[in-house]
Amino acid sequence: MFKRWGVVLTFFALLSACANFAKQPSLSPVQAKGDMAYLQSRLNTLIEKEMRSRRIVGLSLALTVGEKTLWQRGYGHADKARNISASAHTLYRAGSISKLFNSVAAMQLVEQGLLDLDAPIQQYLSDFDVKTRFNASSAITTRHLLTHLSGLPSDLIKGMWRDDPDSFHAVLPYLNNTYVANPPNTLSAYSNVAHSVLGLIIESIVKKPYEEYMQALLRDMKMLESAFSSELTGEYAAAAYRRARLADEPGLRDVPAAGLNTSVAELSALLKLINSGGDLFGKRLLRQSSVTHMLSDYSDNAAINLGQRMALGWFFADDIFSPKQPAYRHGGASVNHRAFVVIHPRRQLGVVLLSNSKEAGSVLADIAKQALGLLYEYQTGYSAPLVPPQYPERHRQDMLAPGDMEGYYSTLGGLAHVFMDKQKLKAKIAGKVFSLYQRRPGGLYFLRYRLFGVIPINIRSLAYRGFSVRHLAGETLLISSDTLRRQEVLGKRIHATAISSAWRERLGRYRILNPLQAVDVPSGGLMIENGFLIAYAKTSDGMQLKYVLEPQNDREAIVSGVGRNFGETVDVDFDDDGVETLRFANIVFQKLSP
Incomplete structure (x- = not known):
């Protein structure tokens, strides 16, 4: 009876996790400033509670201020079978945190005059020849790769994770036999394939294997135990877990996209580098202007831009601090390991979180948010300028008449249908029918579900999420807005045509x-x-x-x-x-x- 809920829950689980009104960490000025014991106590309580409730086996944390590590420690086990505790030096697979190092490497090549971010990538990769269905489509550039605006497919799924994986060079012949998904600069669509292409570009410029070149960068950052590799091995390597049980962690093909193995003790060097404006351990690795360029907002380059601001590699964390005091974030994942980093350059604050459990993926971002807020209060003695949650409001582009909302949409959960039934607007997805209602006339729509059409079911992720329709870049899009002013495209309006x-x-x-x-x-x-x-x-x-x-x-x-x-x-x-x-x-x- 409830099998179809799998699709429904998959759809809504892929929406942002912070749709609800969440409690914000807030300390009094006297209590917070410089009180390390209080900071540690708050974070220990939070992390240990989340680890118990979500069955997370191992997790490590580091907090940075400027070029110093304020505090670092591990929780739980790196390897239960060997009774090895997690520590600040436990090695994890950091997944897509790797992409932030690609940004550093790219800006270093720009400084050396070897790379033009806005030149067609064929200038460096002559064999690149992806197909397109779009007329007058502009050339793909390195800047597009770094900001997920290239229009390339997201993943070459087959062979990405397996024992004895192929080289990431296998991505190129695949791309040359397929099409771009979107024209460049249309929308930000996350792409691991794009960073494998960037790895090929780096190799072409420096005339060295990608892994060898990036290892030199890690040495410059004193990340001596870290490596870009298809596998995680070594004395300090964490095992992998799913539902608290030992799990298979296969090798990785796309090393430039997700191949960094590191610890919180060493990964904190990246946060220190960016927060200090390019200096690290008395050595200048990037010019201040390059760091400024890296952290600039490139989201307006996209034709479909809903407020998810994008820097070079980094995402703006506008759901954490006020945009006037921008924070930046990035997550990472392997098959089972999870990672999250967040920085606040104005205050030179940083948080690193790594875990060996798949279940940690749903909670690391929230821990990082609260840790950054507590770190700000520890440093300043004042409440962190966290974004206050509020009911989402309509945007000037929102179309909210019932006739605007009606239609079929292709979404993350499959085919969705918005329709009128007895003068009430409803939505159907995966066989489940939801009522759409407005809290105020002319406002956004919210969803309500009744089991058997009678019994109200409270789904918290829906209670504070508003829906609307907008016309953007020639498409009619179903839009979701949450309590932290974030907006997402859930689907596009489609019309049935004859099937051959x-x-x-x-x-x-x-x-x-x-x-x-x-x-x-x-x-x-x-x-x-x-x-x-x-x-x-x-x-x-x-x-x-x-x-x-x-x-x-x-x-x-x-x-x-x-x-x-x-x-x-x-x-x-x-x-x-x-x-x-x-x-x-x-x-x-x-x-x-x-």
Whole structure:
């Protein structure tokens, strides 16, 4: 009866986690300033509580002020089987924190006159030749790669995580045989593939393997135990856990995107470098102007810009401090390890968090936010200028008439339908029907759910999240706004078109011919729902996935929607025996016999 809730919860879980009114850390001036014991007590209580409730095995923390580490420690276990406690020197896989080092390396090459951020990347990578469906599309540049505005696909999923992985060089032939998902500068869509391309550019310029060149940068930063590598090994390496049980942590192909192995003790050097304006341990690694350039706001470059401000590599943390006192953040993940860093350059404050448990991903950002607030109060004696939560309000571009809202949308949770029923606006996703209501006339819409249409169900992540529609860049978009003034594109308006006989013949259940090591997908297929072509799948751990496909011709379809993984291409191919298959991100699907 409740199986379809998997899709619904997947959809809303992918919305920002801070939609609710959260308690903000606040200390009195006398109590907070310079009181290290109080700071440690507050953070110890917070972290230990979250670790117990979420079954997090190991976690490490470091706090920085200027070029000094104020405090660092570990919690729980780095390796339960060997009874090794987590410490500040435990090595974790930092995942996408790696991208911040790519930004540093790129700015150093700019300073040396070897890299132009705004030159077409073919100037450095002559073999790059990705296809496009967009007329008069501008050239992709290194700046686009660093700000996730390149329009490249998000991931080459097949082979990204596996034992004995290929080199990240495998990304290039894949890209040359597929299409961009969006024109450059259209929208910020997170891309690991883009940073693998950046790794190739760095290699082309410095005439050295990427890992070797980046190791020299780590040495300059005195990160001597850290490395860019496909695997995490060594005496201080943390094991990996899922639901508090030892888990498989396969190797990584895309080392430039997510290959950094490090500890909080060493990763804190990055925060010190940026907060100090390019100086580190008495050595200038970046010019102040380069750091300023790196931390500038490039979000206005995007045609679809909803307020998620983007610097070179870093994201603005406008949900933490007031934009007048900007903070910057970035998260990271491997298959099971999780990471999060946040800095406040004006006060030269920084927080580093690393964990060996998959479940930590949902809580590290909140711990970092509270830690930064407490650190600010410790330093200044005044309450941190945290963004106060409030009910989301309509934007001048919002369209809120029922007729504006009605229609079908391709979303993270599959096909959504907003419609009028007995003069009331409703939304249907994954078989569940929600009522849409306005708290005030002309305001945003909020969702309400009643089990069996009668029993009210309180879903806190919905109670404080408003919805609207906007026209941007030629698309009609479903928009979500939360209590911290953050906005997200949830989906785009779509219209059913005729589905050709070639695609209708492909309806049915499919299996993966080249299974993934990091995730098991035992079932999936193609179907038609309300006149739309739908791809669906279910993972072995219960996650249900549904995407709307828009056929471009009888051999190609794109994943309909706006954002990460959307706009990417599904190709029709044939196996060695001439049997038709479907291919997405190099995953090969074959239809099962009826």
